[in-house]
Amino acid sequence: VDVLLAGICNTDLELARGYYPYAGVPGHEFVGRVASSPTDPAWEGRRVVGEINAACGACEACRARRSTHCERRTVLGIKARDGCFAEALLLPLANLHAVPDSLADEQAVFAEPTAAALQVQEQVGVAPGMRVAVVGAGKLGQLVARTLALTGCDLLVVGRSRRSLDRLAGLPLQTALVTEPGPSKADLVVECTGVPEGFLLARSLVRPRGTLVLKSTHRGETRVNLSSLVVDEVTVVGSRCGPFPKALALLARNAVDTGSLVDARYPLANALDAFAHAARPGTLKVLLRPSPDDS
């Protein structure tokens, strides 16, 4: 797949900091065009996005239809498979999804993180009126908030900077700074801060018998009062990759605004500058374009 556009995710920054011992080309958010498809040439020339977990199809997890948890998986830009911060990448056909013509590259590049955001709703039923809090208004928190806002839930987004929270203006949700007095407890809290400290705040916002969804991956361990989870009967749900078809459907309907999330565009040759930019506090999506002249 020739890469048309790629996005920098917090996981890429964490990988660079040593969160996971990966050595190879990073990057897992992309939109591209199929350059070669020997198995099924009909795919050649199609604009695609791709699921990042390449599964074996034979292990216990694959046979149980949990292919994103394949025991022998490679993961684009994360585990034993070179990623999309490159001119081209390789993925199995099974991982590809054709991009509707109506979707611009700058929208389609959000398919992977939008799918990850939608995974919350795959794992936990969200209903109108349910009190939901999203902790963290960064790259992923924005998409989690924007997808949850579609459900009619009673949504609060808690963030560290007013500037990030202001990007959510106009959406049916409330915002609060982490420094503001504690809001009331929520039925569902989604932790999207990307830092270990986010857990404690998120935990404090969950009501007894409530659910805490964890989306952050970062290095190291966190001190957790497990007994308080027992006493309050809290459910903690780890959440990773999500449903691409639903993400593409929402993006194609312009139901999730992504334009306001793009903070910068860099040519691939300046990827190090792009990484430095993406790591600056308050920065949301930074995009990389391998061939700026093609656009």
Add this chain to the structure above:
Amino acid sequence: VDVLLAGICNTDLELARGYYPYAGVPGHEFVGRVASSPTDPAWEGRRVVGEINAACGACEACRARRSTHCERRTVLGIKARDGCFAEALLLPLANLHAVPDSLADEQAVFAEPTAAALQVQEQVGVAPGMRVAVVGAGKLGQLVARTLALTGCDLLVVGRSRRSLDRLAGLPLQTALVTEPGPSKADLVVECTGVPEGFLLARSLVRPRGTLVLKSTHRGETRVNLSSLVVDEVTVVGSRCGPFPKALALLARNAVDTGSLVDARYPLANALDAFAHAARPGTLKVLLRPSPDDS
């Protein structure tokens, strides 16, 4: 309620070690006889067990039918309510359940921990063939294992001592010492060790997208790799008090053997000796009888 018989739980031992700042009469597992019931004298003389959370009936949790999480609750022998290691105790009528005549005191005294064991199945659906591991074969682990064994699941109990595991002989389950080579991963793991170290072993046994139920309450915090919960999309469920009617029904049908769990009986006057006995490794249930001559 005049106490006929009371049981010592690991939480009682942890309270004595300072797990929670409670000062008062401890004890929350009991069978007794109603001595006085001004509101409804029909209860007087009835043999009863009692739910330990006394709820206000008015707060948000109570109105949402989560009365075990009442924001103003007192908890028998744990929080602002003297417990059952005494001649008598006070509970609201709403907390009492009449004990069937067929049930001996030494069975009925297990109603509270059996209900706590059954709470696992209230929170997580357990089906025949499901791979379930119970970590910890102590006081609560035994009851969790014995109630899970009724479901037809594929059950493994992992414990620190062969002696405790041998108490499960004859039941439809496998046992393994913690020191034995790692067993295969389970769909559901229930952590019942009562010690912080139990979490790590229990976590290691959960398959991706599996569920880890926590039953242990103890002092202090545990270092947890939260990112691994995200990557493996594990669900962690805190689990506390459970359904008394179901517990009584199972006990009345002799579906859960409790006789093999009783290791010692002490008169209440020797409660300190009883506590010391209960704290010895490998000891299961130690019972306290306020009035030995009544039996």
